[in-house]
Amino acid sequence: MSENKDFLRTIVEKDLESNKYKQIITRFPPEPNGFPHIGHAKSICINFGIARDYDGFCNLRMDDTNPTTEDTKYVEALKDAVQWLGFKWKGEVKHTSDYFPKIYEYAVKLIKMGKAYVDSISEEQMKEYRGTVTEPGKRSKYANRTIEENLELFEKMKNGEFKDAEHVLRAKIDMSAANMKLRDPLLYRIRHATHFRTKDQWCIYPMYDFAHCLSDYIEGVTHSICTLEFENNRDIYDWVLDALELQPPRPYQHEFARLGVNYTVMSKRKLLELVNENYVNGWDDPRLPTIAGYKRRGYTPESILNFCDQIGIAKANSMVDVSQLEFCIRDDLNKKVPRVMCVLDPIKVTIENYEGSEEIEASYYPHDVPKEGSRKLPFSSEIYIQRDDFMENPIKGYNRLTPEQPVRLRYAYIITCKEVIKDENGNITEIKAEYAPNSKSGHDTSGIKVKSAIHWVEAKQAKKVEVRLYDRLYKNEAPEGLEDLNPNSLTIIKDALIEPAVINEKADVRFQFEREGYFYADPVDYSDDKPVFNKIVGLKDSWAKKSKKDESKVKTQTTQKAEKKEVIHGEAEPLTATQQKLFDRYTNELKLNNEVSNILTRDEQLSSFYEQALKELNSPISLANIVANDVAKELKEKEINELKFNASHIAQLAKMIDDETISSKIAKQVFEQMVKSGDEPSKIVEDKGLVQISDPNTILPIIDEIIEKNPENVEKFKAGNQKLFGFFIGQVLKATNGKANPKVVNELVAQKLK
The missing domain is CATH 3.40.50.620 (HUPs)
Structure with a gap:
């Protein structure tokens, strides 16, 4: 091992x-x-x-x-x-x-040993007699029954001679036990119900x-x-x-x-409500976190196993970001699936100077995927492109087709817009274009410079498909109930167009639709007459930094929406040899996880910043987390020379976290101040008095006070509501303005609540 x-x-x-x-x-x-x-x-x-x-x-x-x-x-x-x-x-x-017969025998044995008895008080009395966290419980008078009487009553319970809840079998342990679960817990209850296996053989059932x-x-x-x-x-x-x-x-x-x-509920009660009340389409709805749902959506077993391996096994409850699961499926599929072209929102393009038709050989896989396979793409003068791949009045930085800007058709030719056709409402219905005959991909001698390539399908041979786009089922990070459901969790596109080989040749059941995401042929509804594809997961955004800067400016005539953030979903480019070497070093030598390594490797500014910080402090994981998350966010809106902090500041910050001088939560505050002022972390911590409190003698009185003020929550916690552990931790951190060492707080609260 x-x-x-x-x-x-x-x-x-x-x-x-x-x-x-x-x-x-x-x-x-x-x-x-x-x-x-x-x-x-x-x-x-x-x-x-x-x-x-x-x-x-x-x-x-x-x-x-x-x-x-x-x-x-x-x-x-x-x-x-x-x-x-x-x-x-x-x-x-x-x-x-x-094992029902054997378990029943064990119950009889406990009765004969004087360690179990049949109780006949009501549920209300049972709750009343249970006591509280600070007060012992009271044992039922029926605990004084003789062994013979208990055996007789228990036999009659088994024979169906009593009504539901008329009697129960309880263990005789300790009604003053600190662990309230030991206060004479139930062992058997009467249930006159048909069991799906044993039918009506039993009318008493053992407790969990x-x-x-x-x-x-x-x-x-x-x-x-x-x-x-x-x-x-x-x-x-x-x-x-x-x-x-x-x-x-x-x-x-x-x-x-x-x-x-996050953004997920796993309560059986809540999942059952979603299914029974038809908020979703059955237990295998691809929006649900059920294994059946993931399976139907197109997730692979390998991606789920990898996710479970990445999150590890811990002793303390925590929340995992759903993006980590999405990363695992994306990472798995990237190495496996064919790349094809599908246009979700088609707009017609007529290439006026092209005559006839041809077939273009196109590989299913990029060069960094060790798989072979190709298909022939039909090409003619009439094609369809994605509607948002054309902008009549482009914003700054828009790199696709415009009236002045040519673009390459993936695997094919460079085209130039000559005329825009609109209907009476001003909506674009067609684009007239010309192609450069000597610009064919792989044999381009045209000398025309283009900034991007877009996907397309040939008009006559394209196949119509239904595409189901799934978003998160809940709009809130910590959903509670139905009010948190995302009304836009499912979008169905009935008239998407896909290249014919996907349907005719069936190279796989999972595909990457270029620049759109990963998709799966729905195993229930797909047919040759009506192909249906589920979106498994999207591709990483290749234009987020640019679009964020221009967000307030974007107006798109093509969709007739007033204000819209323009985002181009592009396939992540394969790593260069240099990047791959860096990625391997980060994952193998420095033990960074794949996602953080990928972020750092693909951004030269970030990797350079990270390398500088590493020279200051040998703490690769701590530094990587700050650089890939906090520093990266700042560099989305600023150039590196605009930052008020430097790699030395980040190294100091990471060291203070490693030394437990400050908590991770306080580190966020310190970083925010560094962004504004450029002050060194140590100065910010000193000026604001943010040093982490790790002394138990300082923390224990605060815990005692919180426990004293919340007796009901203490009782509920000891009765089995483990979620309240986080409540007590949060109260202590709140009382110390986040300065208390979370690790120390966890240990002390656990001791106090035993």
Whole structure:
């Protein structure tokens, strides 16, 4: 294994070295009450990946203990997700319901040991008796029932002699336990509902905390790996196995941070609402974060696996930018898919001095993709180009076709605009043009200088296709509900035109539509009579810096919109030999991630700035993050000689972050001040008193005060609402104006909330 192991693999290796287990056995245990999403993909990769890496195996087990919400279709979706990602489970798919008889026997054993009892109080009383974070709970009077009475009642519960909620089986643990989950937790409840597998065989069902640990034990699982919200449940997990005095080896639970992605919801309840209320078109809608949705949109298993590998395995919850996932699919497809031409918003061009027709040989792949293949492009006097590839009154820096500016047709000739035809409303309907006969791509002797090449299709042989353009489903970075839905998350273009080889020859199912993005032939709706393509992900913007400067000036007659930011979506140029060498150094030697390396490599100013900063401080990752993000933003609007700060300033700033003199959040404030004043970071920090607070003696009283003021949130956190951990961290940072060391705060808050 790599030296940079995550903490879970470190645990596994120690267990193997100590001979605690002979073979590693993990499990992926989803509840079949919804389609798996990108968060499940992370769990799949961890559980199956660890088993694979240590020559063990992983079980796929359906946690089917709630008959009111589960269904066979969800089981099939979960199986498909695991297989699509390239993993295999050991033997048959397992179900918790397979173990219902054995789990029932374990419950009877606990009753006989005096460690479980049948309770008959109402749900309201149960909540009342539970107590609070600061006050112990009160045990039900029914806890005094004899073992014989409990056995009789539990048998009658199993036989269906009572109504739902009339009785429950509870563990007898400790009603004053600090972990409120240990205050006599429920083990079984009555549910008169038909189970999708066992039908009406059972009318009592085990609770998750009881069934899960026992299912793990029955299967011989060694490492029960789950997300952080189950951290408090670990005490019940251990109590059940210890109380039953089960023979070793036994499993142990380990938690990792669940995956959070901005602009995305992964709550099963919210996803179910979207599907059931028809806000999306089923569980495989390409806008959803479900595996089925990504699969239908055109994502590849490799891109999802790479994403999960990049984000790693952590102990603290955090939010991942959705652009990192988009980068992974773009990076994967860039090395695989054919390049073709599709015009989404066609405008006709008639080349008046061209006669006849011809076929132009064009490669499917650029020179830096080690694949072979080509197609023939029909060419004649009538073609279609993208509407925004022509501007009658161009803005400054516009490099495509204008009345005065010629342009190259990709793979073909240079054309010049001669006349613009408009309808009665002033809309452009056709462009009359001329071509330079001696300007053919690869054989150009015309001497005409052009600034860009545009894509096109031949009018007569182009195929009409439907193109579905997908944007983010939510307009807000941290969406809460339906009010945050993006009304423009789907745009359907019915009359796009594509070159004929895409439909006739079918070189692939995924393509890069040049200058538009990556697209996938919809696996459900595509047919030869009605081709349908889904947009997987866009290409990087090749003109963002220029368009941002001119944003306020842009008016485009071609679309008849008043104010519009002009953006040209262009295919990223292949790296030059020099750039490739630099990229390899950044990724292999300096260990920068691909996206940061790509940003630095492609911008000579940025890479030069970064290299200067490296001479000042040997902290490649810290410096790269500041340069690729903060410095890059400033250089979008300014030239490098207009900056008030220099590489030495950035090196000082990075060192202060590395030394934990200031936090990353404070570093943003310092950088903003550097941009305005040009002062050195140390001076800004000193003048504004921004030194990071790392002394626990200073931070602890603040934490105590916040905990004292928020007893309800403390109770909810200890009851299992792990999201509130971030609330307490935020309150401490807010109270210290962001000066508190987040790492120290995390550790101290975790200690205080135990």
